[in-house]
Amino acid sequence: MAQKTKIHMITKPLGEFTYKCKPYDHQQREFERSRDMEYYGLFWEMGTGKSKPIADTAAHLFLECEIDGVLIISDKGAYLNWYFEEIPKHFMDGIPYRMAYWSAYMRKDEKYRANQLLEAQDDMLDILCMNVEALSSEKAYHFASQFLQSHYSLMVIDESTSIKNPKADRTRACFKLGALANYRRVMTGTPITQSPLDLFAQCQFLKPGVLGYTSYTAFRASYAVIMTISLGSRSFPKIMGYQHLDRLTESIQPFTSRILKSECLDLPDKVYETIFVEQTPEQERMYVQLKEMSLLQLEQGLLTSTSALTTINKLHQINCGHVKLDDETLVDIPNNRVSQMCRLLNEVVGKKIIWCCFQHDVELILAELDKDEYEGYAVHYYGKTTDNDRLAAISQFHKDPKCQWFVGTAATGGKAITLVESHTTAYYSNSYNLEDRLQSEDRNHRIGQTNKVTYLDFVCSGTVDVRILRALREKKDLAHQVLDSFREMLTP
Numbered sequence: 001m002a003q004k005t006k007i008h009m010i011t012k013p014l015g016e017f018t019y020k021c022k023p024y025d026h027q028q029r030e031f032e033r034s035r036d037m038e039y040y041g042l043f044w045e046m047g048t049g050k051s052k053p054i055a056d057t058a059a060h061l062f063l064e065c066e067i068d069g070v071l072i073i074s075d076k077g078a079y080l081n082w083y084f085e086e087i088p089k090h091f092m093d094g095i096p097y098r099m100a101y102w103s104a105y106m107r108k109d110e111k112y113r114a115n116q117l118l119e120a121q122d123d124m125l126d127i128l129c130m131n132v133e134a135l136s137s138e139k140a141y142h143f144a145s146q147f148l149q150s151h152y153s154l155m156v157i158d159e160s161t162s163i164k165n166p167k168a169d170r171t172r173a174c175f176k177l178g179a180l181a182n183y184r185r186v187m188t189g190t191p192i193t194q195s196p197l198d199l200f201a202q203c204q205f206l207k208p209g210v211l212g213y214t215s216y217t218a219f220r221a222s223y224a225v226i227m228t229i230s231l232g233s234r235s236f237p238k239i240m241g242y243q244h245l246d247r248l249t250e251s252i253q254p255f256t257s258r259i260l261k262s263e264c265l266d267l268p269d270k271v272y273e274t275i276f277v278e279q280t281p282e283q284e285r286m287y288v289q290l291k292e293m294s295l296l297q298l299e300q301g302l303l304t305s306t307s308a309l310t311t312i313n314k315l316h317q318i319n320c321g322h323v324k325l326d327d328e329t330l331v332d333i334p335n336n337r338v339s340q341m342c343r344l345l346n347e348v349v350g351k352k353i354i355w356c357c358f359q360h361d362v363e364l365i366l367a368e369l370d371k372d373e374y375e376g377y378a379v380h381y382y383g384k385t386t387d388n389d390r391l392a393a394i395s396q397f398h399k400d401p402k403c404q405w406f407v408g409t410a411a412t413g414g415k416a417i418t419l420v421e422s423h424t425t426a427y428y429s430n431s432y433n434l435e436d437r438l439q440s441e442d443r444n445h446r447i448g449q450t451n452k453v454t455y456l457d458f459v460c461s462g463t464v465d466v467r468i469l470r471a472l473r474e475k476k477d478l479a480h481q482v483l484d485s486f487r488e489m490l491t492p
Helices: 025-034 051-063 079-090 108-116 132-136 138-149 169-178 196-206 216-223 245-255 281-299 305-320 337-346 359-369 387-399 434-441 464-473 486-490
Strands: 039-044 069-074 097-102 125-131 153-158 183-187 224-231 234-242 256-259 270-277 322-324 330-332 351-356 377-381 403-409 422-427 453-460
Touching: 025 051, 025 256, 039 196, 039 245, 051 079, 051 125, 051 153, 051 183, 069 079, 069 132, 069 138, 069 169, 079 097, 079 125, 079 270, 097 108, 097 138, 125 132, 125 138, 132 138, 132 169, 138 153, 138 169, 153 169, 169 196, 183 196, 196 216, 196 245, 216 224, 245 256, 270 337, 281 305, 305 322, 305 359, 305 464, 322 359, 337 351, 337 359, 337 422, 337 453, 351 359, 359 377, 359 403, 377 387, 387 403, 422 434, 434 464, 453 464
Parallel strands: 039 183, 039 256, 069 125, 069 153, 097 125, 153 183, 270 453, 351 403, 351 422, 377 403, 422 453
Antiparallel strands: 224 234, 322 330
């Protein structure tokens, strides 16, 4: 490890910590409990605001001269949430910081910004966001290692079930990187996705041996009931069940917290989260070409309100992974949006509603959810769903526990039906029609709903997605203002 020098050469705190925005009771309680701990796990249900205490902890530790760097590792695409949303929203005002993200597809300016963080500066907190999947590559691992070796640091793994497999390359990389960090945190709403054994790697990252075992084999032997199965001349161990789970629960309590939305009495009834998705190179190329052509038409006075809305629609389609050409041909585009959304929602407890703007969005999502890795089955409710199938879809979602997904277009399914079995709604894409948005939000936020409802919007940063969502959140009807602000729409 490279030699580190005491941060700022200061032995007393740099200032007094203050909240940028008022925390909820559970956020304040857990922040005050964990802020000085070397390692801690936030196993909080989605929508309970687990990012805020992490941002507050980083500010507190910096002011105490304990860290001058933060490395945030998260799932594919989700690491951008920290860069665009969580840090700007929650990080304490008055603390100077530099922030960058590392990606295999960085532009020159993004690469320069990231490289700047490899050399610590006095009185400056450096924050680096990275994709956990990238750590399977030597180049990404080396960059993260350089950052940690040049800083006293807090390392955070968001959606930490991404390292539940202790044999995976990225998990082993996180173990090595964790050894270089001074403080460590893991975060996830579902620490156990398939079995209690999922906890081992997450806790091993926090502190090797913290569960009383340094090897996964010994841990599994203690908590799993294993039988040897013979097939012909071959035999292999098979897990038949689990044991001593009370002991396992007790062993993690000193350094973790579990919080559910139902326990957070001061949470608002509606909780909104924005999930940023990275464009693929193909999406970025097509998006830039269409954007530049449209701006040229605007300069030449050739753009009407109708053609402006058509352009915004096509740009939004590109971000969603498809586009309809002028000859009505539908072209699919490689994208991260479908798999990122479905993987994230798959870890949410309970039934899920997904609203889309375009019919082909529904079809892309249904094709993804048809894979074996997703829990339960999906029903659809959009323009191509027959009347009988619509009635069946609602009935199945109400009554069948295996029906975990309701996928439709907000224009078709956003009115008149009740879906209170779900307290999680995702918007894969948004219409610029305000009524569609407001009506669809109310499908599971109505009489009969006993939980707080979380709304997740999936957007590509720096694109029309952001402008559409901003207009909807501000209760504006985009169709009435689009031509007057077309240039601003294309440059969020």
